[in-house]
Amino acid sequence: MNTAVTIAGVTLKNPVVTGSGTFGSGKEYSDFVDLNKLGGVVTKGVANIPWAGNPTPRIAETASGMLNAIGLQNPGIDVFVQRDIPFLQQYDTKIIVNVCGKSVSDYCEVVERLGDEKVDLLEINISCPNVKEGGIAFGQNPRAVEEITSELKKRAKQPIIMKLSPNVTDITEMARAAEAGGADALSLINTLTGMKIDVDKRAFALANKTGGLSGPAIKPVAVRMVYQVANAVNLPIIGMGGIMTAYDALEFLMAGATAVSVGTANFTNPYATVEIAAGIEEYMKRNNINDIKKIIGCVK
DSSP states (O other): OBOOEEETTEEESSSEEEOTTSSTTSGGGTTTSOGGGSSEEEOOOBOSSOBOOOOSOOEEEETTEEEEOOOOOBOOHHHIIIIIHHHHTTSSSEEEEEEOOSSHHHHHHHHHHHTTSSOOEEEEETTSBOGGGTTOBGGGOHHHHHHHHHHHHHHOSSOEEEEOOSOSSOHHHHHHHHHHTTOSEEEEOOOEEEEOEETTTTEESSTTSEEEEESGGGHHHHHHHHHHHHTTOSSOEEEESSOOSHHHHHHHHHHTOSEEEEOTHHHHOTTHHHHHHHHHHHHHHHTTOOBGGGTTTOOO
16 A cells, blocks of 8 residues: 655655644654654744744634744754754654745745755745735735745755745635746645634733634635645645544545645644554555555545
8 A cells, every 4th residue: 555645756655744833843742753654744943043932922722723823933043953953864754844034035044054954845934924025924925925936946955845824815826826936835724813812801812912723623724725726736735724633634635635734733632643644544445545646636
């Protein structure tokens, strides 16, 4: 039975990877999860310099999900290269580095630094606020999506995956812009912007006022967007958004995703990723499917 999938020339042993920001850079979960059993580990976002992130409180529970406004806190590329890459290299899994920045030059600096490192793919988080455009996210403007993709492609030695924001009118417009800029693959969806108010305190639950909504509540939106994008561009897609079980993952694969990313589920069940990978195999056995490619995009 073949569970391997290929994204931009990189073959993953199975289609299950970790959601950026929910799994650290692997070490935090390595006591629970055999990282060798995952298709890939997607690291927490990495910037050119350390980011402190947003003030607390910055996480709030919601019905069927959570809001986060961590603000991409990270120790910066120097610490990441010295500490996290060597740790992940011990395992037989693909290393996918999530890159963030506040300007095109920020992103380019990180991508260039990673050029000679032994990492397999770069996932570019374009939901970051573009400081030069008044704080609007790169991923909310198709012109900016195409520009940043094109600039990174000139410099990147590894294939680049553009991670799309769902906080747009037409997700396919952003996907086409990334494709026009030369993207090798797409990740979607990032979190939906949400808000929670603490009625007793008569105050925002998050210091940032708004945060990113993730978890099962967003899955139907995510599946719809993956299906739309899969039918709009000719790029492999990593689908994500509220995947808790193997059946959730299979919905994304059937909608057209080549791989799936498991995020919020890791907080409630640290074994979620390996259980989902095993569950996909069990489904294939039960239905006499010998190659996962027969599942990908099977629903038209």
